Amino acid sequence: MTDMADRTGTAEPAAPASRLDRGRILAWLQDYGVYAAIAALIVINIAITPRFLSVENLRTQLVQVAPVVIVSLGMALVIGTEGVDLSVGSVMALATALIPLYLGYGVVPAVLAALLGGVAVGLVNGSLVAFVGVQPIVATLALFVGGRGIALVVAGGQLKDVYDPDLLNLGSSSLIGIPLPVLVAAVLTVVVMAVVRRTTFGRRLVAIGGNRTASELSGLPVRRILLLVYVVSGLLAATAGVLATARLQASDPSSLGLLMELSAITAVVVGGTPLTGGRVRVLGTVAGALLIQLVRATLIKHDLADSLAQMVQAVIILAAVYAARGAGRR
Amino acid sequence: MADPLLQVSGIVKRFTGVLALDRVSVDLAPGEVHALVGENGAGKSTLIKVITGVHRPDEGGLRLAGRPADFAGPLDAQRAGIQAVHQEIGLVPALSVARNLLLGREPRRRLGILDLPRMHREASRILGSYGIDVDVRRPLRSLGVGVQQMVALARAVSVDARVVVMDEPTSSLEPREVETLFGVVRRLRDQGISVIYVSHRLDELYRICDGVTVLRDGRVVHQGPLAELDRLRLVALMLGRPVSDVRAEGVTKFSGTHDPARDTPIVEASGLTRRHVLDNVSVAIRPGEVVGLGGLLGAGRTETAKAIAGALPLDGGRVTVAGTTLRRGSAAAAIRAGVALLPEDRKSEGIIATLSVRENIALAALPRLSRGGVVSEARIDRIVETFMRRLRIKAAGPHQRVAELSGGNQQKVLLARWLATEPKILLLDEPTRGIDVGAKAEVQALIDELAEDGLGVLLISADLEELVEGSDRVVVLKDGTVVGELSGGDLTEEGVMTTIAAGTGGETG
Numbered sequence: 052m053t054d055m056a057d058r059t060g061t062a063e064p065a066a067p068a069s070r071l072d073r074g075r076i077l078a079w080l081q082d083y084g085v086y087a088a089i090a091a092l093i094v095i096n097i098a099i100t101p102r103f104l105s106v107e108n109l110r111t112q113l114v115q116v117a118p119v120v121i122v123s124l125g126m127a128l129v130i131g132t133e134g135v136d137l138s139v140g141s142v143m144a145l146a147t148a149l150i151p152l153y154l155g156y157g158v159v160p161a162v163l164a165a166l167l168g169g170v171a172v173g174l175v176n177g178s179l180v181a182f183v184g185v186q187p188i189v190a191t192l193a194l195f196v197g198g199r200g201i202a203l204v205v206a207g208g209q210l211k212d213v214y215d216p217d218l219l220n221l222g223s224s225s226l227i228g229i230p231l232p233v234l235v236a237a238v239l240t241v242v243v244m245a246v247v248r249r250t251t252f253g254r255r256l257v258a259i260g261g262n263r264t265a266s267e268l269s270g271l272p273v274r275r276i277l278l279l280v281y282v283v284s285g286l287l288a289a290t291a292g293v294l295a296t297a298r299l300q301a302s303d304p305s306s307l308g309l310l311m312e313l314s315a316i317t318a319v320v321v322g323g324t325p326l327t328g329g330r331v332r333v334l335g336t337v338a339g340a341l342l343i344q345l346v347r348a349t350l351i352k353h354d355l356a357d358s359l360a361q362m363v364q365a366v367i368i369l370a371a372v373y374a375a376r377g378a379g380r381r
Numbered sequence: 382m383a384d385p386l387l388q389v390s391g392i393v394k395r396f397t398g399v400l401a402l403d404r405v406s407v408d409l410a411p412g413e414v415h416a417l418v419g420e421n422g423a424g425k426s427t428l429i430k431v432i433t434g435v436h437r438p439d440e441g442g443l444r445l446a447g448r449p450a451d452f453a454g455p456l457d458a459q460r461a462g463i464q465a466v467h468q469e470i471g472l473v474p475a476l477s478v479a480r481n482l483l484l485g486r487e488p489r490r491r492l493g494i495l496d497l498p499r500m501h502r503e504a505s506r507i508l509g510s511y512g513i514d515v516d517v518r519r520p521l522r523s524l525g526v527g528v529q530q531m532v533a534l535a536r537a538v539s540v541d542a543r544v545v546v547m548d549e550p551t552s553s554l555e556p557r558e559v560e561t562l563f564g565v566v567r568r569l570r571d572q573g574i575s576v577i578y579v580s581h582r583l584d585e586l587y588r589i590c591d592g593v594t595v596l597r598d599g600r601v602v603h604q605g606p607l608a609e610l611d612r613l614r615l616v617a618l619m620l621g622r623p624v625s626d627v628r629a630e631g632v633t634k635f636s637g638t639h640d641p642a643r644d645t646p647i648v649e650a651s652g653l654t655r656r657h658v659l660d661n662v663s664v665a666i667r668p669g670e671v672v673g674l675g676g677l678l679g680a681g682r683t684e685t686a687k688a689i690a691g692a693l694p695l696d697g698g699r700v701t702v703a704g705t706t707l708r709r710g711s712a713a714a715a716i717r718a719g720v721a722l723l724p725e726d727r728k729s730e731g732i733i734a735t736l737s738v739r740e741n742i743a744l745a746a747l748p749r750l751s752r753g754g755v756v757s758e759a760r761i762d763r764i765v766e767t768f769m770r771r772l773r774i775k776a777a778g779p780h781q782r783v784a785e786l787s788g789g790n791q792q793k794v795l796l797a798r799w800l801a802t803e804p805k806i807l808l809l810d811e812p813t814r815g816i817d818v819g820a821k822a823e824v825q826a827l828i829d830e831l832a833e834d835g836l837g838v839l840l841i842s843a844d845l846e847e848l849v850e851g852s853d854r855v856v857v858l859k860d861g862t863v864v865g866e867l868s869g870g871d872l873t874e875e876g877v878m879t880t881i882a883a884g885t886g887g888e889t890g
Contacts (some may be wrong), residue, residue: 249755249756249758250751250754250755250756251747251748251751251754251755251756252754254740254743254744254747254756255744255747257735257736257740258733258736258740258744260735261733261734261735261736262729262730262732262733262734264729264730265724265729265730265731265732265733266733266744267692267712268690268692268712268722268724268730268731269712269716269744269745269798270712270713270715270716270717270745271713271744271745272713325735328735329733329734329735329736330735
């Protein structure tokens with residue numbers, strides 16, 4: 052055995068040089084391709100889209116992308132553990148449904164209720180994954196389907212306009228010239244980055260995604276961390292739901308957050324976080340969300356159908372997955 | 382001897398340049414029960430996969446009943462009459478016993494409707510003929526593993542089998558079920574069906590097998606009637622240590638005996654028991670002492686280490702570290718108490734390939750490298766630097782991905798991970814397997830050094846020389862029980878092999 056393993060060990064580096072180079076290129080693409088793509092799109096837009104660089108346009112783009120960024124941050128953490136959270140869109144719906152119910156007591160109780168809804172969904176998802184051992188895709192599928200149902204029941208199944216000025220402020224006011232939703236997304240990005248880089252929780256969740264058995268043998272509290280990851284994802288999705296409600300000035304649980312899980316997964320994957328876990332790229336994820344937003348905005352500005360935007364998005368996903376696969380083979 | 386039923390000749394099989402089988406030939410007479418033995422990596426499973434059509438040989442070939450046989454796949458081999466019985470493989474747990482037994486050839490009435498009464502009658506008859514009495518209408522999964530395996534076996538042989546390959550068939554059977562299984566094997570033999578029997582349980586081999594092939598490093602090192610081979614030689618052949626040629630002084634880097642403090646053991650494991658795996662295993666380790674675990678593959682060495690580290694669910698027994706009893710089945714509690722386990726399978730249980738050398742080293746010690754959940758980069762840097770220097774880890778830097786390191790350096794990274802937790806006891810499961818000679822010597826020297834510093838060390842190694850020279854004392858396991866302990870002048874390679882050959886599971890333990 053010793054001999055054989057030795058021989059395997061020395062056989063590995065002898066891969067042909069061309070493949071190594073290809074692996075390097077793909078690894079670079081996985082890490083930085085998203086930034087290059089954004090830069091290219093910006094250059095193209097400056098050239099062909101009138102008033103692309105106007106403050107007003109940039110504000111609109113950023114305000115629109117803020118909820119996606121926030122949801123994607125949570126998704127990046129979950130995917131880092133080799134999981135996935137399909138329920139984020141339903142959590143947004145649940146959050147928006149809860150707000151009008153508690154708005155009578157003031158903005159703070161209403162927002163708290165919405166966030167607690169997200170935490171509750173996260174607890175259910177996390178318990179199923181960590182303690183029952185259900186596969187993440189199945190565990191979160193349950194509340195992907197059921198969460199929106201609950202939201203509709205809570206809301207009585209209809210759209211409600213929201214008039215509370217304090218809540219609407221969350222969606223429309225600005226601080227030092229930056230729209231509040233954008234500011235919240237930026238702050239959360241910094242927080243999540245710090246969590247991933249500087250806390251034991253962050254280090255451990257990445258380790259669990261990289262090798263769960265080794266993490267268990269190293270004494271990591273694997274189950275507790277998995278539970279917490281899903282709770283954080285639920286909390287972030289609920290936050291996005293609150294901000295989106297404020298901006299839309301309405302609570303519409305039947306359509307808010309639809310397909311959000313796909314946008315978030317796309318942002319994470321395009322940003323260079325592998326679906327196989329063991330790595331979380333926070334800035335890449337934000338860039339991934341921005342890229343998708345830019346693609347869509349560009350096509351819409353030039354009167355091309357939304358369906359085309361979806362197809363472009365599909366191509367981007369395939370490219371990202373291809374790069375990740377090639378890079379992983381290094 | 383009659384003409385061979387199955388002739389395996391000159392099989393060569395390579396995997397990406399690594400020679401897994403080197404001109405292996407085996408002849409199987411009709412009705413012969415042939416033992417196939419060898420340690421990890423000897424090439425047994427590869428040979429079985431060639432015979433059952435899973436792999437195609439690079440050179441050489443098979444002849445079945447005199448005719449050349451070139452199997453396109455497992456199904457092809459099965460049609461030709463070569464049946465493999467692995468545990469539960471190929472069965473559908475949710476279906477009834479009868480359906481499993483007759484899957485794919487169920488008796489049908491007109492219009493293709495299943496003829497259930499006939500199916501149940503036939504299934505009962507087949508199982509009954511092997512001495513198995515169960516309600517064939519029950520779903521398979523409601524039966525014990527042993528019966529499930531018997532069903533798999535009955536299914537395999539009732540489909541016109543000519544050669545049956547049995548891979549570790551008794552590993553999860555109760556003694557009574559083993560008897561039933563042997564009954565089945567004898568019946569097969571009487572019908573002229575040949576059996577290839579893979580097992581590490583010497584007692585079983587000598588009870589049921591006629592011939593034996595011993596593989597080591599992909600080559601046949603011995604072939605012949607089993608009755609003419611005494612147990613000690615068989616063990617020596619498997620471990621690759623010729624009995625007559627046991628050197629007194631070896632080439633390992635161990636310096637010699639340590640001077641274990643004669644005070645109380647730092648770790649006491651007593652009565653470790655887990656069904657089919659461990660039976661009342663007790664081991665004690667004193668500070669500064671290296672205790673070796675000897676035994677063949679499947680004897681329970683890895684499981685003993687894992688049990689001490691809280692990484693194996695136990696049915697009974699307890700582990701005490703420095704006087705306090707550990708909570709059973711909690712790796713975290715064991716680590717807090719000062720137990721460190723270097724696992725056998727570096728890739729799947731040790732390194733985290735996506736992370737850097739630095740992150741890998743810091744992983745287990747994170748609690749002591751952080752405050753209030755926030756890690757201290759400075760403290761991590763210090764520890765990583767210390768151990769990279771002390772263990773001479775060769776890497777481009779602490780931020781290099783651990784997956785890019787050589788096997789020896791990965792192993793050192795794992796050692797560093799554990800030393801960073803400041804353990805009281807180190808459980809080393811094959812610490813030098815698969816690493817190059819230089820790194821091997823360094824790791825061996827390091828084990829010595831750590832023991833001198835007062836750590837208790839449990840050493841598992843398939844390399845007898847390493848085991849004997851590295852340990853102050855060797856506890857020999859066999860079939861999950863302790864069959865002997867050697868120390869001082871008795872601790873020789875031959876002594877270990879004699880103990881393995883002579884020991885009978887369950888008596889001495």
